[in-house]
Amino acid sequence: MANKNYQYCVAECWGKGFITNNDSSQFSISGFPGNVWQVPANNRNANIWINGIAGVRKTVQEAQAIVTEQVQIAQAAYDALPADDFRKTQFSRPNDIVLPE
Amino acid sequence: MSTYYQIFGGKVNVVSADPSNPIEGQIWYNTTTELLKYRAIAPAAWASGGNMGTARNELGGAGTQTAGLGFGGYAAPSSKNNTEEYDGSAWTAGGNLAIARYGLVGAGTQTAGLGFGGYTTGSGNRNSTEEYDGSAWTAGGNMGTARVYLAGCGTQTSALGFGGTASFPTPVNPTEEYDGSTWTAGGNLNTARYGLGGAGTQTVGLAFGGTTTTFVSNTEEYDGSAWTAGGNMNTARRQFGEAGTQTLALAFGGTTGANTAATEEYNGTSWTTSTSMTTARKYLGGCGTQTAGLGFAGITTANSVATEEYTGAITPVTRTVTAS
Numbered sequence: 001m002a003n004k005n006y007q008y009c010v011a012e013c014w015g016k017g018f019i020t021n022n023d024s025s026q027f028s029i030s031g032f033p034g035n036v037w038q039v040p041a042n043n044r045n046a047n048i049w050i051n052g053i054a055g056v057r058k059t060v061q062e063a064q065a066i067v068t069e070q071v072q073i074a075q076a077a078y079d080a081l082p083a084d085d086f087r088k089t090q091f092s093r094p095n096d097i098v099l100p101e
Numbered sequence: 102m103s104t105y106y107q108i109f110g111g112k113v114n115v116v117s118a119d120p121s122n123p124i125e126g127q128i129w130y131n132t133t134t135e136l137l138k139y140r141a142i143a144p145a146a147w148a149s150g151g152n153m154g155t156a157r158n159e160l161g162g163a164g165t166q167t168a169g170l171g172f173g174g175y176a177a178p179s180s181k182n183n184t185e186e187y188d189g190s191a192w193t194a195g196g197n198l199a200i201a202r203y204g205l206v207g208a209g210t211q212t213a214g215l216g217f218g219g220y221t222t223g224s225g226n227r228n229s230t231e232e233y234d235g236s237a238w239t240a241g242g243n244m245g246t247a248r249v250y251l252a253g254c255g256t257q258t259s260a261l262g263f264g265g266t267a268s269f270p271t272p273v274n275p276t277e278e279y280d281g282s283t284w285t286a287g288g289n290l291n292t293a294r295y296g297l298g299g300a301g302t303q304t305v306g307l308a309f310g311g312t313t314t315t316f317v318s319n320t321e322e323y324d325g326s327a328w329t330a331g332g333n334m335n336t337a338r339r340q341f342g343e344a345g346t347q348t349l350a351l352a353f354g355g356t357t358g359a360n361t362a363a364t365e366e367y368n369g370t371s372w373t374t375s376t377s378m379t380t381a382r383k384y385l386g387g388c389g390t391q392t393a394g395l396g397f398a399g400i401t402t403a404n405s406v407a408t409e410e411y412t413g414a415i416t417p418v419t420r421t422v423t424a425s
Contacts, residue, residue, distance in 0.1 A: 013407055015151040016190045019379055021412050024146035026420075030362070031380030033402040074402035089269065094402050095359040 004041040004101050008063035009055030011035060023049050032097060033070035036063045064099045071097055113137070123419060137422040142414055145364070145376040150395065150408030151191040155183045158400045161207030161216045162342070162386035163233075166393040166410055168211040170195070170233065171386045175203035176404050179222040184233070186211055187395065187408070196237040202227050206253035206262060206299070207388070211235065213257040215279070218265060220249035226267060230279065232257055242283045246275050250340070252299030252308060257281065259303045261323065264311065266295040272313055276323070278303055288327040292319055296339030296355075300367075301347035307331070307367070309352060312339045316357055320367065322347055332371035336363045342387025342396040344411075349391040351411065354399065356383040364411070366391055378409055 012035050013019075019029055026045045030038040037055065039046035050057065058066070074094040081088040105128075106112055114129040123129075123140040130137050153171060160174030160181070167189035174181045180203050184195035198216060205219030205227070214233035220226055226249050230241035244262060251265025258281035267273050274293035277284040290308060297311025306323035309331075310316075316338055320331035334352065341355025348369030355361055362381035365372045378396060385399025392413030399405050 013149055013152070015149060015408070018149035019147070021143070021146040021148045021410075022418075024148055024376070024379065025143045025418075028377075029379045030377075031401075031407075070402050092356070092358060 004060070006038050006060070006100060007041045007046070007050075008058045008060060008099065009037050009039075009050045009053075010058055010063070010066065011037060011050075011053045011055040018053060019049075032063075032067045032099065033074075034066035036066050036099075038063075038099065060099055060101050067097050067099060071095075119419065138419055139422065141418060141420055143412075143418040145366075145414040146412050147364075147376060147378050147396075147409045148412070149379070150189075150397070150410045151187065152406040152408060153185055153192045153398055154194060154406070155181065155185065156404035156406045157181050157183075157203075157398050158384035158404055159203035159205075159340070160386045160398055161205045161219075162388040162395070162397070163207035163209050163214040163216075164211040164388050166389040166395045169388050169395050169397070170207065170211045170214050171397055172207065172214070172216055172233070173198055173202050173205050173219060174386070174398065175222075180220070184238070187397070192408070195235075196233070198231055198238050199240065200227060200229055200231070204249035204251075206251055207386070208253050208255050208260045209233075209257040215241070215255075215257045215260050217241070217244060217253065217260070217262055217279070218248050218251045230284070241281075242279065244277050244284045245286065246273065246277070248273060248295075250295035250297075252297045252311075252343075254299045254301045254306050255279070255303040261287065261299070261301075261303045261306045263287075263299065263306075263308055263323075264290055264294050264297050270295075270312075270314075272311070276328070287325075288323070290328050291321055291330070292317065298341055298343035298350075298352050300343055300345045300350040305347045307347040307350050309343075309350070309367070309372075310334055310338050310341060310355070320372070331369075332367070334365055334372045335374050336361060336365065338363070340383045342385045342394075342399075344387050344389040344394040345391040351387075351389075351391045351394045353378055353387065353394065353396050353411065354382050354385050360401065366413070375414075380405070380407060380409070382407075
């Protein structure tokens with residue numbers, strides 16, 4: 001089985017203290033739509049962080065499904081705008097997001 | 102395999118308590134905690150701040166990381182007039198803008214803020230200016246050119262506004278200078294663009310990034326009368342957050358066609374890529390300095406309330422060596 005570079009969890013960012021400077025400087029944290037968070041796999045500090053925020057661990061497939069659902073909602077909202085809507089001329093259609101393993 | 106002794110010619114200090122004032126590069130083993138530790142310069146980092154009360158995008162920002170101001174913006178179906186004040190931990194409601202608008206510029210401080218330009222749903226581009234005193238907004242002088250997606254910098258009584266679009270999607274290049282009551286023409290940007298960033302002061306200003314017909318990376322520096330070329334950004338983008346001065350600027354987030362989390366620092370000559378934001382987003386608000394920046398709200402796939410605080414790579418910290 002191939003090694004995974006990332007692990008995923010779902011947690012709602014409550015604000016101050018959710019990600020600290022210490023967290024951010026010790027390992028990479030990336031947020032995605034649907035309150036999905038990506039951190040390095042097999043990383044002690046990342047595991048501590050997930051536990052600390054009460055993150056619900058997800059497989060990459062499960063995380064991808066959550067992100068894709070949110071992207072599709074945003075794309076549908078964009079597509080529903082009239083073609084001449086001022087907003088539609090300024091915003092690009094939300095891009096698909098593919099989560100790496 | 103080389104040992105620490107072979108490389109450095111000495112052994113790791115074994116101590117029962119962490120040294121009170123370690124220097125950069127110092128390493129020691131603490132027998133009490135049974136941890137191997139070292140002193141290092143912390144890399145730049147983004148940390149989460151308090152969530153805003155109103156999710157929105159394309160808002161104005163002013164102030165500092167611990168005394169920030171976010172105002173205006175857009176949340177479907179219309180422009181917003183809400184103001185929120187940040188104290189370094191939490192956002193609280195301030196006085197509302199008289200004119201709801203998005204794509205405006207913020208300048209100044211939390212208690213002496215300035216908002217100008219922008220676009221109001223159903224009314225179009227704005228040339229009006231509003232001044233904030235820490236609790237309420239009052240009308241200031243009108244700009245010569247009504248526009249949206251412009252950039253600016255400076256203070257409530259000495260501000261600079263430049264670029265933007267007066268008729269979307271055609272960019273404009275006029276610069277205007279504000280003295281606390283009246284806007285007058287300054288030197289034009291060399292590259293007309295909208296969705297750009299601004300930093301600095303009225304006489305030592307900085308313009309960077311944005312869109313002409315494509316995303317651009319070029320930087321221009323203002324001396325109070327004319328713009329000259331500076332170093333190019335590494336990531337061409339628009340609708341990003343910004344902070345700092347002409348020689349210590351910060352750019353973060355925005356769109357390159359897709360949302361980006363990329364962060365860059367400017368030193369007066371060139372841009373250097375720094376630690377990325379945790380969440381890629383565009384149309385966010387920003388304020389602060391290069392070493393203590395603040396990014397808030399914006400769009401991921403939906404409007405966000407999230408705040409992120411940037412700390413530049415300046416603070417030495419003690420770290421523990423772990424096997425991971």
